[in-house]
Amino acid sequence: DQQVKQNSPSLSVQEGRISILNCDYTNSMFDYFLWYKKYPAEGPTFLISISSIKDKNEDGRFTVFLNKSAKHLSLHIVPSQPGDSAVYFCAAKIPGNTGKLIFGQGTTLQVKP
Amino acid sequence: NAGVMQNPRHLVRRRGQEARLRCSPMKGHSHVYWYRQLPEEGLKFMVYLQKENIIDESGMPKERFSAEFPKEGPSILRIQQVVRGDSAAYFCASSPGLDSPLHFGNGTRLTVT
Numbered sequence: 001d002q003q004v005k006q007n008s009p010s011l012s013v014q015e016g017r018i019s020i021l022n023c024d025y026t027n028s029m030f031d032y033f034l035w036y037k038k039y040p041a042e043g044p045t046f047l048i049s050i051s052s053i054k055d056k057n058e059d060g061r062f063t064v065f066l067n068k069s070a071k072h073l074s075l076h077i078v079p080s081q082p083g084d085s086a087v088y089f090c091a092a093k094i095p096g097n098t099g100k101l102i103f104g105q106g107t108t109l110q111v112k113p
Numbered sequence: 114n115a116g117v118m119q120n121p122r123h124l125v126r127r128r129g130q131e132a133r134l135r136c137s138p139m140k141g142h143s144h145v146y147w148y149r150q151l152p153e154e155g156l157k158f159m160v161y162l163q164k165e166n167i168i169d170e171s172g173m174p175k176e177r178f179s180a181e182f183p184k185e186g187p188s189i190l191r192i193q194q195v196v197r198g199d200s201a202a203y204f205c206a207s208s209p210g211l212d213s214p215l216h217f218g219n220g221t222r223l224t225v226t
């Protein structure tokens with residue numbers, strides 16, 4: 001039962017262009033969403049988050065959009081840089097007293113110079 | 114301020130042996146989570162602990178797996194009588210509170226031969 005889905009296993013983008021990574025979820029009870037970035041042989045690093053009461057959050061080159069009616073969120077990176085090449089995980093938090101996250105399968109982003 | 118420290122980074126065990134994975138959370142973090150990543154998959158929640166207490170172990174297999182977070186010392190994930198299917202990357206994460214993003218360690222890659 002995959003509650004958080006990243007349907008694109010990989011994405012290739014030219015340096016300087018926009019990267020758009022997508023994520024869909026099934027549980028309408030999720031109240032907080034996060035994006036993590038992971039390099040090989042390292043742990044995931046927190047990138048940006050958004051509360052379910054918002055539809056957009058921006059931090060420098062990174063913007064996350066949330067469409068609750070469609071149960072869809074996306075991460076925009078602009079302009080993309082070669083150092084952005086990594087695996088990106090979407091995660092959702094279940095409301096309650098555990099703080100645990102449900103992760104998508106990940107999307108591998110390659111930014112070509 | 115050191116990040117989440119996991120050791121060992123790599124662990125090789127033969128079938129039937131025991132594996133012990135250690136995690137020291139970031140300073141000031143009292144919430145510890147263990148996740149497992151199988152090849153080509155996302156991170157799957159295993160267990161959530163606070164000092165001396167298991168809060169949520171809904172993602173942990175009922176047999177052979179156990180976790181602890183003692184008052185003093187690191188959190189330990191213990192796998193008894195390992196099988197080949199236990200081969201995976203095991204990530205520990207910590208946070209200072211339920212509303213904070215999780216900070217991950219670099220993981221322990223377990224290989225069962």
